[in-house]
Amino acid sequence: MKRIDSLIDFISGRNFRKGWHVFIIAFFLIFVILPTVYVLTYAYTEWDAIESGVLGNKETMDIIMSAIAASFEIAAIVTVIDFAVGLPMAWMLVRKKFRGKNFVDTLIDMPLAVPTAALGFSSAIFWATTPGAMDAPPFAFGAITSPMLLIILLHIVFSYPYMVRSLSAILEQIDETYEIAGQTLGASKLTAVRTITLPLFRAGLITGIILCFSRSLSETGGTMIALATMANSAGFNTGPTLIGTWKRLSETNPDLVPQLAFVSILLIVVALVLLIVLKLVVMKVRLPMGKVWPTPEKILSRGLVPKLKDGSAVFFLALFILIPSFFIFSYVLTSSASLGDWGPFMSSLGYSFAIAAIVTAIDLGLGIPLAMYISRSGSKRISHSLDVLVNVPLIVPTAALGFSLGQFWTDQSLVPSVPTLLIIMAHVAFTYPLVVRNVAGAVEEIDPSYEETARTLGAKPIQGFRRVLYPMIKSSILAGAIMAFTRSLGETGATQAVVADVVTAPVYIVDLVSSNQFYLAGLACIILIVVSYAAMLFLRYMTRKKRRVV
Amino acid sequence: MPDIRLEDVHKHYDGIKAADGLDFSVKDGEYVCLLGPTGAGKTTALRIIAGLIDPDSGRVLFDGEDVTAVEPEDRRAVLLSQTYSLFPQMTVAENILFGPIIRNWPEEARNKTLANMLDMVRLTRRSDAYPRELSGGMQQRTALARALASGAQVLLLDEPLRALDARLRISLRHDLRSLAKSLKITTIHVTHDQDEALVMADRIAVIRNGRVLQMDTPMEVFDRPVSPFVANFVGQSNFFQGSVVRANGNVEVRDEQGRAVFARAMEVEMGEKVVVGIKVGNTEITKEWEGYLQGVVERILFEGRNLFIDVMVSGLGRFSSRMPAGKKGEFAVGDKVSIRWAPDKATVFTMRDRSLDDELRVE
Numbered sequence: 001m002k003r004i005d006s007l008i009d010f011i012s013g014r015n016f017r018k019g020w021h022v023f024i025i026a027f028f029l030i031f032v033i034l035p036t037v038y039v040l041t042y043a044y045t046e047w048d049a050i051e052s053g054v055l056g057n058k059e060t061m062d063i064i065m066s067a068i069a070a071s072f073e074i075a076a077i078v079t080v081i082d083f084a085v086g087l088p089m090a091w092m093l094v095r096k097k098f099r100g101k102n103f104v105d106t107l108i109d110m111p112l113a114v115p116t117a118a119l120g121f122s123s124a125i126f127w128a129t130t131p132g133a134m135d136a137p138p139f140a141f142g143a144i145t146s147p148m149l150l151i152i153l154l155h156i157v158f159s160y161p162y163m164v165r166s167l168s169a170i171l172e173q174i175d176e177t178y179e180i181a182g183q184t185l186g187a188s189k190l191t192a193v194r195t196i197t198l199p200l201f202r203a204g205l206i207t208g209i210i211l212c213f214s215r216s217l218s219e220t221g222g223t224m225i226a227l228a229t230m231a232n233s234a235g236f237n238t239g240p241t242l243i244g245t246w247k248r249l250s251e252t253n254p255d256l257v258p259q260l261a262f263v264s265i266l267l268i269v270v271a272l273v274l275l276i277v278l279k280l281v282v283m284k285v286r287l288p289m290g291k292v293w294p295t296p297e298k299i300l301s302r303g304l305v306p307k308l309k310d311g312s313a314v315f316f317l318a319l320f321i322l323i324p325s326f327f328i329f330s331y332v333l334t335s336s337a338s339l340g341d342w343g344p345f346m347s348s349l350g351y352s353f354a355i356a357a358i359v360t361a362i363d364l365g366l367g368i369p370l371a372m373y374i375s376r377s378g379s380k381r382i383s384h385s386l387d388v389l390v391n392v393p394l395i396v397p398t399a400a401l402g403f404s405l406g407q408f409w410t411d412q413s414l415v416p417s418v419p420t421l422l423i424i425m426a427h428v429a430f431t432y433p434l435v436v437r438n439v440a441g442a443v444e445e446i447d448p449s450y451e452e453t454a455r456t457l458g459a460k461p462i463q464g465f466r467r468v469l470y471p472m473i474k475s476s477i478l479a480g481a482i483m484a485f486t487r488s489l490g491e492t493g494a495t496q497a498v499v500a501d502v503v504t505a506p507v508y509i510v511d512l513v514s515s516n517q518f519y520l521a522g523l524a525c526i527i528l529i530v531v532s533y534a535a536m537l538f539l540r541y542m543t544r545k546k547r548r549v550v
Numbered sequence: 551m552p553d554i555r556l557e558d559v560h561k562h563y564d565g566i567k568a569a570d571g572l573d574f575s576v577k578d579g580e581y582v583c584l585l586g587p588t589g590a591g592k593t594t595a596l597r598i599i600a601g602l603i604d605p606d607s608g609r610v611l612f613d614g615e616d617v618t619a620v621e622p623e624d625r626r627a628v629l630l631s632q633t634y635s636l637f638p639q640m641t642v643a644e645n646i647l648f649g650p651i652i653r654n655w656p657e658e659a660r661n662k663t664l665a666n667m668l669d670m671v672r673l674t675r676r677s678d679a680y681p682r683e684l685s686g687g688m689q690q691r692t693a694l695a696r697a698l699a700s701g702a703q704v705l706l707l708d709e710p711l712r713a714l715d716a717r718l719r720i721s722l723r724h725d726l727r728s729l730a731k732s733l734k735i736t737t738i739h740v741t742h743d744q745d746e747a748l749v750m751a752d753r754i755a756v757i758r759n760g761r762v763l764q765m766d767t768p769m770e771v772f773d774r775p776v777s778p779f780v781a782n783f784v785g786q787s788n789f790f791q792g793s794v795v796r797a798n799g800n801v802e803v804r805d806e807q808g809r810a811v812f813a814r815a816m817e818v819e820m821g822e823k824v825v826v827g828i829k830v831g832n833t834e835i836t837k838e839w840e841g842y843l844q845g846v847v848e849r850i851l852f853e854g855r856n857l858f859i860d861v862m863v864s865g866l867g868r869f870s871s872r873m874p875a876g877k878k879g880e881f882a883v884g885d886k887v888s889i890r891w892a893p894d895k896a897t898v899f900t901m902r903d904r905s906l907d908d909e910l911r912v913e
Contacts (some may be wrong), residue, residue, distance in 0.1 A: 012621070447633070449635045455621075455623050459623055463652055
């Protein structure tokens with residue numbers, strides 16, 4: 001007891017706190033931000049290699065350009081569709097009361113818990129024309145022949161929840177009385193919503209767009225699997241899958257490094273520029289919302305149209321999100337068993353879990369203090385710039401981030417290039433912001449007077465956090481932890497880009513599909529899904545148990 | 551319980567002077583109100599005393615000992631915020647036990663304190679309730695009990711009555727003060743409500759722009775304000791600007807139109823530009839005799855116990871008078887009336903360079 005007290009005294013000292021803040025910020029800058037954008041220096045130091053190896057080589061340039069263009073096209077189309085179908089759904093969840101609302105609410109989040117590798121496989125079996133060896137169930141849709149269309153359909157599955165969540169979060173904060181006021185002043189429902197509520201939407205819209213766009217731009221594992229599952233998709237690449245493929249080849253062919261660097265730089269730069277443009281454009285441009293068409297809008301506000309809108313929102317959720325997500329179960333049930341060797345998958349699964357657990361622990365241990373610094377103690381200017389920087393790893397495609405980070409640490413040769421260590425650091429880099437964002441957002445909502453009062457009552461800062469603040473933000477910490485955990489578990493692109501030959505569970509599934517072991521891949525996906533859910537439930541249960549019986 | 555002293559404390563935020571040479575002391579066991587308009591720096595002063603804000607310069611002393619660098623948890627000065635900040639996830643009892651548990655008191659002492667505190671604030675039967683289940687008054691009592699249970703020697707109250715409804719607010723003034731006085735706790739109470747400060751405080755410190763303008767007993771602050779601002783902020787006042795024409799005995803002040811008024815004796819120079827301030831409650835109006843100023847009744851406001859009558863005096867503006875409601879019916883809008891006051895109720899202020907409007911502005 002005495003020892004704990006003196007430890008608490010020690011870490012509550014002003015000097016320790018100052019040092020701790022410096023350490024936390026330094027960690028964030030050196031281990032998260034710097035490695036993420038390190039590859040940009042290649043444009044400066046290795047320009048000759050890039051010029052001769054990439055720019056001078058027309059064939060390579062064509063491959064790169066078409067992959068990058070495909071990536072951004074897909075991301076843009078996916079984001080637009082997400083918005084168009086996510087808005088009615090968000091509206092229903094926030095403003096309407098109906099039976100089974102909680103159930104629908106839970107369904108929306110389900111794709112988030114499924115690792116994208118499993119989603120990719122599942123969606124591809126459902127939508128795409130598959131090779132005969134695959135033996136897809138006869139009731140699968142099975143008619144998509146365009147790789148691009150397939151990838152769009154896949155990306156919608158896992159980005160849709162982000163859009164719905166962002167929009168409904170902001171919608172909950174917009175007071176319904178504005179619309180009611182508009183309606184009592186003579187506007188029809190649609191006119192009121194369109195001219196009053198929608199313009200207030202921008203903040204949520206930006207979050208939603210950024211999340212969907214960057215998730216789609218980043219996604220590697222699911223995309224690779226979907227392409228491998230599909231018949232005749234050879235030659236189609238997105239930016240991240242190109243990085244994954246080339247990184248593997250570069251193990252034997254070091255000439256590919258400039259090309260890898262070039263693709264990564266392009267992805268990072270274009271993503272960051274788009275982010276800035278988006279923020280400027282959406283916040284500054286006045287949407288032409290003022291114009292009103294009373295009669296048609298009145299007709300659209302009544303009768304069949306709203307019902308049709310809600311019905312189609314639910315229909316979309318079922319057909320385009322849920323069925324593709326879980327189609328894999330029907331595939332494994334209907335096709336004939338052809339079991340192979342389970343050993344490698346189980347060990348890769350164990351490895352993935354160990355990585356995800358360590359990464360989540362690091363995120364929590366070092367992310368919560370940064371979140372506290374951003375939302376509480378920091379000077380305004382520093383915490384504001386940290387707040388902006390935190391978004392960078394979220395925007396940068398993970399494959400490019402992985403490649404950049406791998407180059408950073410091996411170039412510096414400060415750390416021994418142990419693959420596991422590199423993978424952990426790469427996963428920390430892109431999951432860390434998830435924890436920081438969630439926790440900082442929650443802490444900002446809470447009146448600082450609680451902690452201040454606790455301190456004047458005799459609590460040291462750490463005790464005030466533990467006893468007063470922590471119980472209030474526990475659910476946000478949990479949400480951040482679950483996001484970090486599942487993102488790490490499902491991540492393929494960064495893993496492949498940082499170390500070519502380490503086999504995590506999603507990477508292993510990609511390999512299985514590439515070698516046509518479809519049944520085994522299906523089972524592996526199901527195990528991954530089940531285990532992810534179990535881990536989530538366990539995490540929820542753990543935090544619930546700690547709450548005292550009241 | 552300690553006495554508290556602030557010595558030349560400065561604190562600036564992005565160009566705003568929240569504390570601009572704060573310098574005052576509070577005696578052991580005294581109940582002091584910091585009174586001032588919104589943004590005057592009252593809360594900043596309180597938070598500096600609590601240790602939640604580090605001043606840019608200056609010292610904070612408890613019992614003569616410099617505590618400027620002492621952490622808030624080691625000062626035994628408990629802050630009660632406007633909303634009480636009761637921890638929502640804890641019951642009344644758990645909230646009260648927060649301090650004793652943090653300070654590692656033995657079990658027995660904890661339970662005894664809890665029982666005493668619950669008894670004192672009359673919440674024994676609600677000890678298992680959560681803060682959201684309590685009325686505003688109960689929440690306030692819980693917060694007080696929590697503060698006292700932690701061994702507080704100084705109570706720092708930031709608008710403690712603001713969140714309550716009007717009637718309760720007035721009835722709790724007495725309870726709060728007598729509790730603090732009976733426990734002999736040094737109390738600093740921030741408020742922008744002058745009535746509250748007048749009723750509750752041993753002494754009032756009137757604060758504006760991060761400085762203490764006047765610190766004195768309620769009676770002195772009310773009757774002998776040091777500046778027109780204090781005169782107007784603590785009990786509304788009427789003002790008359792002019793030059794001194796007689797300075798021995800009661801001061802006579804005359805304006806350019808030759809209207810003359812009288813105020814109590816003060817050291818002023820002949821011919822000096824001055825302002826005479828007179829509380830609305832001391833401003834008499836009548837139709838019977840000739841007063842200092844003549845005007846026309848412009849508006850009559852009936853406020854229950856009191857009657858407010860605004861009189862327009864040509865060239866000077868509006869003069870207000872407060873009188874008992876029993877006088878209702880004696881005046882009507884449009885009546886020609888005369889204004890006067892007892893000279894010893896009026897105060898003369900010398901006006902250096904400031905205009906009266908600047909002086910009276912409440913930011």
